[in-house]
Amino acid sequence: MPLYFMDGNEAIAWGAVSAGCRFFAGYPITPATTIYAAMLKLLPPLGGVCLQGEDEIASIGFCLGASMAGMKVMTATSGPGISLCSEQISFAIGSEIPVVIIDVQRLGPSTGSATRGADGDIQFLRWGSSGGLPVIVLAPSNVEDCFSLTRQAFNLAEEFRCPVFIASNKDIAMTRESVDLELSGKFEAKNRPRATRGKPFLPFHARSGSLVPDFLPIGDRTLVRQTSSTHGPDGYITTDPEIIQETRDRLQTKLTSSIQRYTFFETFIEEGSETLILTYGITARAAREVFDEQKEKGNPVSLLILKTLWPIPEVLIRKTAEPFKKIVVVEMNMGQYVGEIQRILPKKSITFVGQMDGNLITPEKIKSGVTGE
Amino acid sequence: MNSYLNTKRPPAFCAGCGHEQIAHALDKAFAGMKLKSSKIVIVSDIGCSGLFDVFFNTHAMHGLHGRALTYATGLKMARPELIVIVTMGDGGLGIGGAHILAACRRNLDLTLLVLNNFNFGMTGGQFSSTTPADVKVASGFLNLLEHPMDICQVACSAGATYAARCSAYEAGLPNKIESGIRHSGFSLIDIWGICPGRYTRKSGLTPGQIHDSLEKLPPVSGVIKSNNRKEYGRHYREMADRQKPATPPVQVRTRFKSSQSGRQEIVILGGAGQRVITAGEIICYAGLTAGLQATQKNEYNITVLRGPSVSEIILSANPIGFLGITKPDVMIAIHQEGVKHRQALFRNLEQTTLLIQADDVDVPENAANRIVIHFDTQKIKPPDRALAAISVLAKLGKVIDSQMLQAALKLKFKDKILEASLQVAHKIQMT
Numbered sequence: 001m002p003l004y005f006m007d008g009n010e011a012i013a014w015g016a017v018s019a020g021c022r023f024f025a026g027y028p029i030t031p032a033t034t035i036y037a038a039m040l041k042l043l044p045p046l047g048g049v050c051l052q053g054e055d056e057i058a059s060i061g062f063c064l065g066a067s068m069a070g071m072k073v074m075t076a077t078s079g080p081g082i083s084l085c086s087e088q089i090s091f092a093i094g095s096e097i098p099v100v101i102i103d104v105q106r107l108g109p110s111t112g113s114a115t116r117g118a119d120g121d122i123q124f125l126r127w128g129s130s131g132g133l134p135v136i137v138l139a140p141s142n143v144e145d146c147f148s149l150t151r152q153a154f155n156l157a158e159e160f161r162c163p164v165f166i167a168s169n170k171d172i173a174m175t176r177e178s179v180d181l182e183l184s185g186k187f188e189a190k191n192r193p194r195a196t197r198g199k200p201f202l203p204f205h206a207r208s209g210s211l212v213p214d215f216l217p218i219g220d221r222t223l224v225r226q227t228s229s230t231h232g233p234d235g236y237i238t239t240d241p242e243i244i245q246e247t248r249d250r251l252q253t254k255l256t257s258s259i260q261r262y263t264f265f266e267t268f269i270e271e272g273s274e275t276l277i278l279t280y281g282i283t284a285r286a287a288r289e290v291f292d293e294q295k296e297k298g299n300p301v302s303l304l305i306l307k308t309l310w311p312i313p314e315v316l317i318r319k320t321a322e323p324f325k326k327i328v329v330v331e332m333n334m335g336q337y338v339g340e341i342q343r344i345l346p347k348k349s350i351t352f353v354g355q356m357d358g359n360l361i362t363p364e365k366i367k368s369g370v371t372g373e
Numbered sequence: 374m375n376s377y378l379n380t381k382r383p384p385a386f387c388a389g390c391g392h393e394q395i396a397h398a399l400d401k402a403f404a405g406m407k408l409k410s411s412k413i414v415i416v417s418d419i420g421c422s423g424l425f426d427v428f429f430n431t432h433a434m435h436g437l438h439g440r441a442l443t444y445a446t447g448l449k450m451a452r453p454e455l456i457v458i459v460t461m462g463d464g465g466l467g468i469g470g471a472h473i474l475a476a477c478r479r480n481l482d483l484t485l486l487v488l489n490n491f492n493f494g495m496t497g498g499q500f501s502s503t504t505p506a507d508v509k510v511a512s513g514f515l516n517l518l519e520h521p522m523d524i525c526q527v528a529c530s531a532g533a534t535y536a537a538r539c540s541a542y543e544a545g546l547p548n549k550i551e552s553g554i555r556h557s558g559f560s561l562i563d564i565w566g567i568c569p570g571r572y573t574r575k576s577g578l579t580p581g582q583i584h585d586s587l588e589k590l591p592p593v594s595g596v597i598k599s600n601n602r603k604e605y606g607r608h609y610r611e612m613a614d615r616q617k618p619a620t621p622p623v624q625v626r627t628r629f630k631s632s633q634s635g636r637q638e639i640v641i642l643g644g645a646g647q648r649v650i651t652a653g654e655i656i657c658y659a660g661l662t663a664g665l666q667a668t669q670k671n672e673y674n675i676t677v678l679r680g681p682s683v684s685e686i687i688l689s690a691n692p693i694g695f696l697g698i699t700k701p702d703v704m705i706a707i708h709q710e711g712v713k714h715r716q717a718l719f720r721n722l723e724q725t726t727l728l729i730q731a732d733d734v735d736v737p738e739n740a741a742n743r744i745v746i747h748f749d750t751q752k753i754k755p756p757d758r759a760l761a762a763i764s765v766l767a768k769l770g771k772v773i774d775s776q777m778l779q780a781a782l783k784l785k786f787k788d789k790i791l792e793a794s795l796q797v798a799h800k801i802q803m804t
Contacts, residue, residue, distance in 0.1 A: 002624040003661055005654070010622060023451060030675075041620075044613035053443070054475035061436070061443020061472075062450070065416075068434055068453035087437045115672065173697055176654070177668040178661055184619065218432045219452040221411050227427070227435040236382070236427065282696070289694040319438045360697045 008146040008172040013038030015150030022048035025062035029250030030114040031170040032104040035076035056081035090129035097159035117170035137310040141284040151193030180302040191283035205233035211254035264307035270300035276324040391541035401547035414586030418461035439469025467502035477531035481605040490568035498571030508576040514759035517655040525593040533559040541566035542580035631663035647735015652759030653684030658781035681710040764798040
């Protein structure tokens with residue numbers, strides 16, 4: 001197969017388009033800008049819409065409007081921008097508006113370093129919106145993941161009517177690499193379940209057997225209501241505690257009950273190894289080198305690379321970690337996901353290897369975490 | 374006359390509230406235009422203006438404070454056939470200021486009704502961006518310190534093609550709203566009204582006083598000719614139709630056999646204007662033509678015309694894991710800024726490292742095997758330095774060879790630029 005040579009951001013744009021995305025809005029911010037640049041080249045000739053918002057709040061707001069009109073939408077930003085998006089993200093969660101949000105993480109806090117990578121937003125993506133209900137977060141390790149996980153993100157957003165994040169990183173986003181992709185390859189794009197016309201339409205009513213309400217677009221012959229206020233199935237404000245709790249339960253369960261279907265990961269298990277390295281994102285690449293090297297040396301370790309970070313794939317983590325004495329969690333931050341691992345695996349010895357200096361974590365550093373030297 | 378009001382949820386504002394008048398006027402405007410319910414969407418903001426969507430049998434979208442225009446923009450771009458009405462209070466004007474300015478500048482066909490009652494009614498009557506400085510509201514002395522904003526003047530300055538200022542109590546309000554809706558482009562109607570629940574409890578205000586105040590202001594009543602221009606949505610589609618399909622990314626087929634095995638790391642330390650990134654890309658293409666995997670990581674200043682420009686390239690017969698470079702096989706030093714940026718790296722160089730160094734660049738002590746190139750004497754201009762340096766690699770058969778380089782140049786360039794680059798690659802001498 002001839003290889004492409006592209007960076008993670010380009011791969012995200014091509015992945016989005018091949019998943020059916022026809023609406024993008026963004027605000028320039030390093031290191032996410034080239035997604036916007038690519039979408040601007042891709043969408044208009046396809047009859048799609050690509051807009052530059054006056055800020056990140058507007059950009060994601062445009063997306064929410066267009067999504068309610070039935071389009072598949074995406075925005076892309078970085079730390080400072082994702083912070084601004086918070087209120088709109090909670091709107092998308094509570095009001096079940098499909099949207100794909102790319103967070104090309106850069107070194108924070110705050111303005112931080114525009115051209116230095118980090119994985120500092122991992123907990124923020126999960127908890128950085130009011131209400132605390134779950135979202136889906138996928139983490140690519142390379143350019144190929146950027147493409148394929150973005151396509152998955154669109155399908156998940158459609159299926160579950162929720163925001164889906166791609167937690168990318170400057171060092172994936174702006175590093176070009178050779179990659180074997182089928183840009184228009186086999187992939188079945190899903191569409192949000194549509195309500196049947198003619199029946200009275202309740203915009204937030206989930207059919208029995210389903211946890212996700214059927215959709216009709218604003219502008220349809222049937223009138224559609226959308227609201228950020230606490231609402232009942234009819235889309236009007238409610239104060240009924242029973243309805244309110246039921247809806248919150250549904251918003252939670254619709255994601256947590258089906259996590260197994262979208263748990264993306266890679267495992268490299270070596271018989272006889274006592275240590276499991278658990279990591280995600282760009283750091284997985286250095287971890288993979290440690291795996292290869294240790295195997296060659298006859299002192300093997302095993303490796304679990306998570307590509308679905310939220311909701312936490314607890315079953316997978318427990319099952320994979322079961323035979324190991326020691327778990328080494330490696331993250332390009334000061335320790336975010338490791339807290340979840342400690343909670344899930346209370347009886348295991350857990351070592352954390354982290355770094356947040358703008359440089360990639362080296363295989364050597366991971367090795368020292370493995371050997372304790 | 375046909376009504377669009379929701380009979381199951383009739384308007385329920387405080388007695389005497391200006392919003393009630395506006396709701397009925399909007400209903401009449403819809404009726405006057407004989408609009409189909411399903412062609413209308415009301416996007417409502419937060420506060421009492423945020424109740425509007427509930428009172429109408431139309432499509433509705435109610436979101437966050439100050440952000441109504443953002444949803445409206447997305448809706449209208451996605452469904453141009455919809456009539457999009459935005460209702461927002463003077464609170465929304467303040468917190469959503471950037472969106473108002475952008476909507477005026479953009480001129481997308483939305484109609485913004487500003488339900489201006491000079492205070493935050495829903496939260497207890499605090500001052501807003503339009504509260505007069507000399508009245509008493511629920512913000513203590515704070516409103517005395519600020520100047521109210523005339524949103525119509527702001528809209529004119531921001532390029533709005535339509536703005537009107539009027540009273541919630543005037544008989545012609547439905548017509549004014551209808552004109553705003555009919556206007557093809559962004560229209561803003563600043564409608565002054567009374568908040569009996571909060572504002573008038575502390576400060577008196579009557580429809581008569583509103584009328585008198587409006588009379589004293591220079592009239593703003595519709596199309597702003599000096600700002601006249603195309604509606605954004607139509608204009609966008611016109612321009613979009615003319616865009617050529619995006620070129621798919623370059624795909625590279627394996628044509629040669631690489632003589633290199635294992636992982637090769639190359640670092641180019643250059644400066645702005647030396648086309649360092651392009652040279653890095655060409656090495657990668659060259660590697661791809663020989664079936665190698667390639668990665669390229671770049672670094673340059675935000676001031677792209679000055680400062681260092683560094684490209685880190687890895688070629689390997691196997692999948693490339695870790696992207697960092699600690700011990701390069703090839704180091705190309707063609708600008709002092711680049712060298713300064715990665716000084717520490719020189720300590721790691723070994724005798725097996727090939728260092729290609731420009732004669733006018735100093736490098737720290739190192740153990741590398743060095744080739745010095747006199748770019749200026751050879752009449753190689755700064756923009757060609759990086760290309761010339763990687764051509765040295767090809768001539769030496771280090772990492773890449775000449776046929777790989779030529780194939781890469783043909784992938785990257787066309788016509789005259791290709792010719793010129795092939796010439797640079799050919800003429801560079803190592804002494």
